[in-house]
Amino acid sequence: MLIARLIADTATRETRLDALVDALKGEGAALASAAMLAGEEVLELRFAQGEPATVLAAIDRHFAPADMLVSRDTIAVPQVFVSDMDSTMIGQECIDELADYAGLKPQIAAITERAMQGELDFVAALRERVALLKGLGESAISDCLADRITPMPGARTLVATLAAMGARSVLVTGGFHHFADSVGAMLGFDRVVGNRLEVSGGKLTGGLVGAITDSAVKAAVLREEAGERQVSLATGDGANDIPMIEAATYGFAYRAKPKARAAANGRVDRGDLTAVLSLLGIPRKDWRGA
Structure with missing residues (x-):
């Protein structure tokens, strides 16, 4: 069937x-x-x-x-929910907004777009963009979080409703813990996985600390959380989300780039993130967090 x-x-x-x-x-x-x-x-x-x-x-x-x-x-209602952050759970690309504080937004945003389209190697593109931020004050991160980062419509309701039904949620991002930890707490995620910007003397060094969270890590996190039997849900928008989307029972491309959309068995192009709940068959009377 x-x-x-x-x-x-x-x-x-x-x-x-x-x-x-x-x-x-x-x-x-x-x-x-x-x-x-x-x-x-x-x-x-x-x-x-x-x-x-x-x-x-x-x-x-x-x-x-x-x-x-x-x-x-x-x-069925998923037992595990794993999601991308930038342009999926929030309406921005954090590195692009942070770059604006260094006067480099057009340059960095162009690299971001090509990476999300799958035209550039993700890790190389990430390192290139982070290197351009060398010398930017760490305080720009908190300013950016406060002034520019907003939840995607329906994000809180999606996470809260799945949690009320017993699902564990993980925010996994090719972006940075400096942003993702706050976003994860704000939206109610149980776990956050991401990259770490290196900071020294109150300024970004242009480097990263530790292993890189890339497309392979995203898929590995989903498999680790879901195991062999649990029904899983994933949402993402870029090429680096494809392995995670493909590994999920229900892999949703949210207003996504063409390659990610083509890889998904769920697609939201028109509505907000609550469309995922409707398509899973969860009635509005059971929605939470609105």
Whole structure:
């Protein structure tokens, strides 16, 4: 059994659904049932057979923009939630905002964008950007946190609702503990994994301390937390999130770069992070933290 859920424009849903079903018949995915989830604006489609990638592509063609999730057999509340931070749980890229205090935002933001698109090696791009911040006062970090870093809409509700249902949450970032520890505490994460900026004499040295949290570490954290049996959820937006997204039971690309979006079986392009809750089938009456 293949299950597809989507949040789409109700005015055109019926017409588009007919076209979608016809298209998928030709792909060997015959529709077994279609129903709205109780109390939600989520359309659930069940197919006796079919491939997730095929169904995702067909939904894209016929319903875009639509937030969606495709999974085999069943969709359950996850027991482990692992998420990226920058441009996923918060609305900013921390290193880009910090760079503005050094007058280097356009230069560093351009490198960040290419790294998130998967055009540059992540570790090399990280070291290059951190090196450019050499000499910046450590106080700029606290100023940046206070003045510029804001939660993504729906982030608190997503974390709090999953926690209320017994899920453990981990914030894992290619960014920095100087930011992530505060963000993790603010949003209610149980654990934070990230990189550490080196500071000496109250200033950034342009280096990092310890091992680098890269795409492989993100995926390893998810596997470590979930083990072999627990249902897992991951959210991310950039190329360095792809292994983590692919390793999760439900890997969501949140307003993501094309490569990350293509790797995900869940996609949120239109709504905020509470769309993940709707697609998991968690009714609004059970949401927390709003």
